[in-house]
Amino acid sequence: MAPQGENRTDADLTGEPGSSLHGVTGHEVFPYINMDTVPEEATDLKGRKFSLPVDSEHKAKKLKIYSFARPHMLTFHLSWISFMTCFFSTFAAPPLLPIIRDNLGLTKTNIAHAGVASVSGSIISRLLMGTICDLFGPRYGCAILIMATAPAVFCMSIVSTVDGFILVRFFISFALATFVSCQFWMSSMFNGQIVGLANGLAAGWGNAGGGITQLVMPLVYDLIAKNIGADNFTAWRLAFFLPGCMHIVMGLIVLAIGQDLPDGNYSSLKRSGDKVADTFFKVLQYGVTNYRTWIFTITYGYCLGVELTVDNIIAQYFYDRFDINLTIAGTIGSTVGLMNIISRPAGGLISDMAARRFGMRGRLWALWTLQTIGGVLCIGLGLLGSLGPSVVVLVIFSIFMEAACGATFGIIPFISRRSLGVISGAVGAGGNVGSILTQVLFFSNPSYSMEKGIMLMGVMAIACTAVLFLVYFPQWGGMLCPPSKATEEDYYGGEWNEAERAKNLDRNSLKFAENSRSERGRSRQEQTSDSAPSTRV
Amino acid sequence: MASLQRLVVTVIMVITLATGVRNVEGVLFSSLTRTLTVIAQIQSENASAGAATVGVDSVSIDWSLDSTIPSKVGENYAYVKLELCFAPVSQIDRDWRNTYDDLDKDKTCFRELTTQRYRNAGDSFVWRIPKNVPGAYYFVRAYALTVTGVEVGYGQSTDDEKNSNLIRIIPITGRLRVMDFAGILFSLLSVVSLFLVLAKEARAQAFSGIRIFPIDLTVVPNVRGI
Numbered sequence: 201m202a203p204q205g206e207n208r209t210d211a212d213l214t215g216e217p218g219s220s221l222h223g224v225t226g227h228e229v230f231p232y233i234n235m236d237t238v239p240e241e242a243t244d245l246k247g248r249k250f251s252l253p254v255d256s257e258h259k260a261k262k263l264k265i266y267s268f269a270r271p272h273m274l275t276f277h278l279s280w281i282s283f284m285t286c287f288f289s290t291f292a293a294p295p296l297l298p299i300i301r302d303n304l305g306l307t308k309t310n311i312a313h314a315g316v317a318s319v320s321g322s323i324i325s326r327l328l329m330g331t332i333c334d335l336f337g338p339r340y341g342c343a344i345l346i347m348a349t350a351p352a353v354f355c356m357s358i359v360s361t362v363d364g365f366i367l368v369r370f371f372i373s374f375a376l377a378t379f380v381s382c383q384f385w386m387s388s389m390f391n392g393q394i395v396g397l398a399n400g401l402a403a404g405w406g407n408a409g410g411g412i413t414q415l416v417m418p419l420v421y422d423l424i425a426k427n428i429g430a431d432n433f434t435a436w437r438l439a440f441f442l443p444g445c446m447h448i449v450m451g452l453i454v455l456a457i458g459q460d461l462p463d464g465n466y467s468s469l470k471r472s473g474d475k476v477a478d479t480f481f482k483v484l485q486y487g488v489t490n491y492r493t494w495i496f497t498i499t500y501g502y503c504l505g506v507e508l509t510v511d512n513i514i515a516q517y518f519y520d521r522f523d524i525n526l527t528i529a530g531t532i533g534s535t536v537g538l539m540n541i542i543s544r545p546a547g548g549l550i551s552d553m554a555a556r557r558f559g560m561r562g563r564l565w566a567l568w569t570l571q572t573i574g575g576v577l578c579i580g581l582g583l584l585g586s587l588g589p590s591v592v593v594l595v596i597f598s599i600f601m602e603a604a605c606g607a608t609f610g611i612i613p614f615i616s617r618r619s620l621g622v623i624s625g626a627v628g629a630g631g632n633v634g635s636i637l638t639q640v641l642f643f644s645n646p647s648y649s650m651e652k653g654i655m656l657m658g659v660m661a662i663a664c665t666a667v668l669f670l671v672y673f674p675q676w677g678g679m680l681c682p683p684s685k686a687t688e689e690d691y692y693g694g695e696w697n698e699a700e701r702a703k704n705l706d707r708n709s710l711k712f713a714e715n716s717r718s719e720r721g722r723s724r725q726e727q728t729s730d731s732a733p734s735t736r737v
Numbered sequence: 738m739a740s741l742q743r744l745v746v747t748v749i750m751v752i753t754l755a756t757g758v759r760n761v762e763g764v765l766f767s768s769l770t771r772t773l774t775v776i777a778q779i780q781s782e783n784a785s786a787g788a789a790t791v792g793v794d795s796v797s798i799d800w801s802l803d804s805t806i807p808s809k810v811g812e813n814y815a816y817v818k819l820e821l822c823f824a825p826v827s828q829i830d831r832d833w834r835n836t837y838d839d840l841d842k843d844k845t846c847f848r849e850l851t852t853q854r855y856r857n858a859g860d861s862f863v864w865r866i867p868k869n870v871p872g873a874y875y876f877v878r879a880y881a882l883t884v885t886g887v888e889v890g891y892g893q894s895t896d897d898e899k900n901s902n903l904i905r906i907i908p909i910t911g912r913l914r915v916m917d918f919a920g921i922l923f924s925l926l927s928v929v930s931l932f933l934v935l936a937k938e939a940r941a942q943a944f945s946g947i948r949i950f951p952i953d954l955t956v957v958p959n960v961r962g963i
Binding site for chain 1 (some may be wrong): 769786829830831832833868870871872873908909910911912913916917919921923924927928930931932935
C-alpha cells in the first residue's frame, strides 16, 4: 500500500488536518500524526467498535455529552466528577464558617490564614501531578490523590483547635491537583480539534464544585441540626462526612472502570515512539525562560485567584453584611461557582471565535477585555451597600471572571510546544498564588473591612491584567504591535538547538507550528493559503 | 427600538432606586440613658470555677429601676428585654461581633434571653444556658422598651467599659466519641482499599507478564490495518 500522502490531490484533502484552518493543509508524508477518521474497523481492546468517530490514536473526534460510552465519554464524566468532588471538599468549610468560627473561637486573622492554607497545598501537588500522570497514568494519579486526601476531610470532623483547622484545610487542598489529571486525561482521550472544548467543559464543570458545595453544605447542616436534632456544633462536623464519602466512592469508581488511554491502561500497554524522550531540565528551562509563562501566571492569578478567594469569603460576607440566614448566604455564594458550568467553556469559545477572525491578537484582546470588566465589577461589588444589586453584580462579575479563566487556557497551548506541561502547571499554580496573595493582602488585615478588601481586589485585578499588553508573539503580534516577518516554525523550532534538530527531535513542534497558522487571523490566512504547502520530510 | 430603550431606562431606574433605598435608621445607643440596674450571677454546682458550662449551669439575672432614678421615668417603660452580649475581649479581631451605635446594626448583643413586663420594683430571670452558645466572655444587658417596642433606656451587668463582672461560658466541643471513631474508620477504609486495589493490579500484571500492545503513534500510513 502506497504511503497515503503521496498520491492525493488537493480536492481529496478537504476534511483532512487543517480543514478547519481555512484551507491550509498540512501536507506531510512522514512522520505525522494521522488526523483521519479511521474507518469502521477501529475497535477497542475487546474488539468492539468505538461508539464515537476516532483518529488513528483512537482519540475521539466528537463529544457526546449525554453518553457514558466507554472509553471516551465515560472518561470525560469520571474526570469532571472527580475534579468536582475535590473542589466540593476544599470549599466545604466556607459556607459553614459562621458556625465553625463560634465553635473553634476563630478570629478574622485565623479565618484568613485558613483561607490561604486552603489554596496553598494545591500549588505543590499541581506541580507534581503532571509528572505522576506521565509516569503512572492519569487514572492512578486521580484515584490515589482522591483517596489519599479523604482522611484529611474526615479529620475536619475531629478538629477542636485553630491550628488544627488551618492544617486540615491545607491538607484537603492537595486534592485540587485533580485539575491536572483531569486535563491530562482529556488530552489523552480527545483529538486536538476538540480537546479545547473537552478541557474547558471538564474544567468548568469541575470548578462548579466550589459553587455546589456552598448550596449543599448549609442544606445538609440544616437537615442534621433541625431534622435530626443534633447540636449545631456537632451538626457541622457530621456534615463533613458527605464530602469524605464522596472522595472514597469516586476514587473506587475511577479505579474500577477508568482507563488511561482509549486502548487500555499504561501498565498493559507499551508506549513506543510517540513521545520524544525529552529531559526534564530542558523542558523546565524552556518553560521558565519564556517570559510569557510569567505574564500568564500573573494574569491567571488574578482570574482564577479572584474566583478562589471569592469562594472562600463570599458566604461569610453576605451573612455578616446583610444579615441573612446561613442557607440563603450559601445559595448566593454558590452562584459564583455554578456560573462556571457555562461561563468557563464560553470563555474558551469566545477566545476561539476571536482567533478565527483576528488570530492570536484577538485572543489577547478578548482575554484582556473579559478580565478587566470582571475587575471593574469586583470594585462595584465592594462599593454596593444593598443586597439586591450586590447579588446581581456578583453573578455578572463571576461570569466575566470565569470566562477569562477559560480564555486564558485558549492561549496557553500556543506559548510553547515543548514545555506545555510545565507552563500549564506553572499557570495553574499561579492561580493559587494569586489567591493567597489576595487573601493575605486584603482579607487578613484587621483594618480592612471585607467590602474594602473586595474593592481593592478588583483594583489589583485590573492592574495585573494590564501586563497582557507586554505579550508579543513574533509571528502573530501582540495587543498593540503587529507581527514581524517571523514564522511559526521559527518560534516553535527555536526551542530546539542545532544538535537536537539534526536528530529530528523537533518534528512534533514543527507539525504543531504548521497547524497553529490559524492563529494568524483571517486576513493573513488568505495570504498564506496561496503559498506552497510545506514539503518537509 | 423605542421599546428596548424604555426597557433599558426602566431597568436602570429600578437598580438606582433599589440602591437608593436605605433602611430607616434605628435607635442610637448613645441616645439611651442608663436607668436600670442589672445583676447577673452564675448558678453552678461547680461554684468555684467562676465559669458557666453550657447545658448544665444557669445564669440568674435580677433587674430593677436604678434607685437614683425617679420612678416617674419608669412610667414610659412597658417591657424589659434581656440580652446576652459579648464583652470587648471577645470582640477583638471578630468583625461579626462589632459594636455599632445604631442598634439595628449593632452585633454586640447576639442572643435575646427574654422579654418581661416592666415593673418599678424589678424582676428576675433564670436562664438555663443552651448548648449552642459559643465560648466567650459575656455580660447581660437590659433594654427598657416602650409600648411600641422602641428602646428608651438600658442597664447592664458590667461597667461602662464593659470590663468588670464578666461571665465566662464554657462551650461544648461538638465532638462525639462515635463520630471520632467513625471518622478514623472511614479514613482507614479509604487508605486500605486503595492499597488493596493497587496491590491486586500489581500482582495481576506480574502474573500475566508484560503485554506489549502494538500501538505506534507515529504510524506510517501504509501499516494501517495491522
